[in-house]
Each structure stands twice: as C-alpha cells, then as structure tokens.
Amino acid sequence: MTDTMIAVIGGSGIYDIDGLADATWQTVETPWGDPSDQILTGMLDGVKMAFLPRHGRGHVHSPSTVPYRANIDALKRIGVTDVVSVSACGSFRDEMAPGDFVIVDQFIDRTFAREKSFFGTGCVAHVSVAHPTCPRLSTACHTAAQDAGIKVHMGGTYLAMEGPQFSTLAESKMYRESWGADVIGMTNMPEAKLAREAELCYASVAMITDYDSWHPDHGEVDVTEIIKTLMGNSDKGRDLVKRLPALLGANREDCPHGCDKALEFAIMTAPEKRDPALLSKLDAVAGRVLG
Ligand SMILES: CSC[C@H]1O[C@H](OP(=O)(O)O)[C@H](O)[C@@H]1O
Numbered sequence: 001m002t003d004t005m006i007a008v009i010g011g012s013g014i015y016d017i018d019g020l021a022d023a024t025w026q027t028v029e030t031p032w033g034d035p036s037d038q039i040l041t042g043m044l045d046g047v048k049m050a051f052l053p054r055h056g057r058g059h060v061h062s063p064s065t066v067p068y069r070a071n072i073d074a075l076k077r078i079g080v081t082d083v084v085s086v087s088a089c090g091s092f093r094d095e096m097a098p099g100d101f102v103i104v105d106q107f108i109d110r111t112f113a114r115e116k117s118f119f120g121t122g123c124v125a126h127v128s129v130a131h132p133t134c135p136r137l138s139t140a141c142h143t144a145a146q147d148a149g150i151k152v153h154m155g156g157t158y159l160a161m162e163g164p165q166f167s168t169l170a171e172s173k174m175y176r177e178s179w180g181a182d183v184i185g186m187t188n189m190p191e192a193k194l195a196r197e198a199e200l201c202y203a204s205v206a207m208i209t210d211y212d213s214w215h216p217d218h219g220e221v222d223v224t225e226i227i228k229t230l231m232g233n234s235d236k237g238r239d240l241v242k243r244l245p246a247l248l249g250a251n252r253e254d255c256p257h258g259c260d261k262a263l264e265f266a267i268m269t270a271p272e273k274r275d276p277a278l279l280s281k282l283d284a285v286a287g288r289v290l291g
C-alpha cells in the first residue's frame with residue numbers, strides 16, 4: 001500500500017483549484033528543465049493533492065512549448081500516483097455537445113514538434129500505449145462527473161493536433177468521418193505517453209467547448225466562444241475534482257491495470273551500454289527499475 005497523491009493538470013482556463021487544506025505553491029526542479037509553473041500541493045478529504053496549470057498561470061506556454069517532460073517528471077518526483085488531465089476540446093459528434101464532458105480512452109497522436117520520450121540514446125525503452133489511459137482512474141472521473149450532475153460520455157478518441165492554429169475544414173471532416181475521432185485538442189499528447197513511461201496512472205477529462213469546424217449548423221471554431229463556454233464549465237470541472245479523493249481513497253494498492261509497472265520489461269539497452277548521464281536524469285521517472 002502506498003499513499004495516493006492525485007495530480008490535476010489544468011488546461012486552458014483552469015489556472016488554480018480551490019478547497020485544498022495547507023495549500024502551497026512549490027517550485028520543483030527537474031533534469032528536463034522547468035515545469036510549466038510551480039505546483040500547488042495540499043490535502044483534500046485526507047488525500048494528498050497536486051495541481052499544475054499546463055500553460056502556466058497567465059497562459060504562458062503554447063501547446064507546442066508546454067514542457068511536457070518536466071511536468072510529468074516533477075509530478076512523479078513529488079510523489080504523485082494518479083494524473084487527471086482536464087482539457088478544453090472540440091467535438092466531432094453531434095451528441096457530444098458544448099458543455100458536455102468526455103472521459104477519453106484513446107488518442108490519435110498527430111503532434112510532431114515535441115519531445116515525446118524520457119528515453120533515447122544510451123537508455124532505450126519501449127512501453128505499450130495500446131490502452132493509454134487507466135481504466136480505474138477513468139472510472140473514478142466518470143463517477144465523479146455523474147455525481148456532480150455533469151452530462152458525461154464514457155470513452156472517446158482524442159485527436160491530438162500540433163496547433164496552435166485550429167484545423168482546416170478538410171482536416172476537421174477527415175478526422176471525424178475517416179479517422180473516427182470524437183474530440184480534438186492540442187495537449188494530451190505526448191503528456192499521456194510520458195505519464196505511461198513514468199508509470200503514472202493517467203485519465204483525461206475533455207470539456208467540450210465547440211464543434212470544431214465541421215458542423216453545418218455551427219460556425220468555424222472561435223477562441224472567444226471557447227473561453228465563454230469554458231468559463232461556464234469551470235465550476236463543473238472543480239466539482240468533479242473535489243469528488244475524486246473520496247472515490248480513490250488515501251491509500252492505494254498496485255494499479256490493477258499495470259500502469260505503475262509499465263517499465264518492468266521495457267528497457268532494451270544492456271546495463272553495460274547505458275549512458276550514466278541519461279540514467280541520472282531518469283532518477284525519478286525510472287528509479288524503480290533502474291535502481
Ligand atoms: C483555448 S483553445 C485551444 C487550446 O485549448 C486547449 O488547451 P488544453 O488542452 O490545455 O485545455 C487546446 O488543447 C489548445 O491548447
């Protein structure tokens with residue numbers, strides 16, 4: 001049994017959470033550079049909590065420049081076990097309307113200008129991301145959303161685009177009609193892949209803000225409308241988060257889906273060929289298997 005520590009990575013429009021006892025903004029240094037911002041830590045219903053604003057307070061980082069590796073390393077380093085991403089997303093489905101939430105369970109990664117792994121020359125590792133989110137944590141998010149009276153859809157495929165511009169109409173139609181994506185955003189990749197490499201449980205809560213550009217009855221996506229919808233939804237997001245500690249509990253068993261053992265057989269590089277400099281950077285992320 002270990003202590004549960006739930007981290008919330010807040011997306012666009014979510015730069016703070018309230019209600020934490022002993023709340024403190026902490027600076028966390030990592031070998032991968034600075035995280036997006038300080039991390040707010042505290043207690044909620046007897047459970048350790050952390051909050052990291054993905055774009056930084058004041059929305060400093062673009063989707064391409066969010067320091068994803070530093071963010072995940074910093075969360076692992078302070079003892080986080082479960083990461084809940086809360087993100088603004090466009091919808092490709094009539095029935096997933098602005099204001100609804102989707103508990104994402106699959107991704108299509110179309111990002112190309114980001115560092116996507118903690119591993120590389122001198123320590124090569126291949127983890128599975130066939131099931132990139134943790135079913136246990138996702139179920140808790142779904143239950144929390146239902147209990148909070150939120151209209152929530154369990155399961156959906158998130159298309160991660162590079163941005164920062166929104167999609168063209170042709171792209172929007174292709175993602176929806178040919179690729180079967182349900183929602184679109186710019187940030188959950190490589191975040192989910194890195195969480196898996198760091199052996200953290202990861203769940204993604206998509207807050208639908210718009211119909212992207214494909215919908216014949218809605219205009220093209222517009223950031224002012226997105227922010228307006230987000231502001232109307234941020235209380236719902238906060239309500240969901242407040243219900244998670246009671247659902248997850250203060251102590252945790254091993255993840256039944258193996259998220260916390262993802263590196264068990266993943267490292268390929270022979271011990272004598274490993275690069276000491278890279279190994280030392282992997283102290284938090286892979287310390288369990290590298291010793
Ligand atoms: C404000 S619209 C585009 C912006 O919002 C989403 O951010 P996040 O995923 O952090 O909530 C989207 O991915 C874009 O970065």
Ligand SMILES: Nc1ncnc2[nH]cnc12
Nearest residue numbers: 088089090184185186212
């Ligand atoms: N339509 C959209 N495309 C990409 N990212 C988004 N974030 C919110 N809405 C979005």
